[in-house]
Amino acid sequence: MRWARGAGSDRILDFQSGTDKFHLSGLGAGQMRYSVTAGIGTLAGDLDGDSTADFALLFTNGTALVSTDLTL
Numbered sequence: 001m002r003w004a005r006g007a008g009s010d011r012i013l014d015f016q017s018g019t020d021k022f023h024l025s026g027l028g029a030g031q032m033r034y035s036v037t038a039g040i041g042t043l044a045g046d047l048d049g050d051s052t053a054d055f056a057l058l059f060t061n062g063t064a065l066v067s068t069d070l071t072l
């Protein structure tokens with residue numbers, strides 16, 4: 001997966017917790033937030049410290065992220 005600037009969110013359709021990993025260390029995110037609403041997980045990151053998310057990833061396959069799924 002490659003990051004690109006743009007509006008909106010990216011959807012992750014087949015992430016498998018415990019098998020797949022997100023490597024986010026290159027982003028320098030100041031704050032990450034994860035929430036689940038109606039079975040859709042959202043991982044949002046604030047890159048510039050203004051308390052507003054600069055990107056969001058939606059996990060639509062019902063998987064629940066755990067901290068070991070991320071490399072920060």
Ligand SMILES: [Ca+2]
Pocket residue numbers: 045046047048049050051052053054
């Ligand atoms: Ca921000």
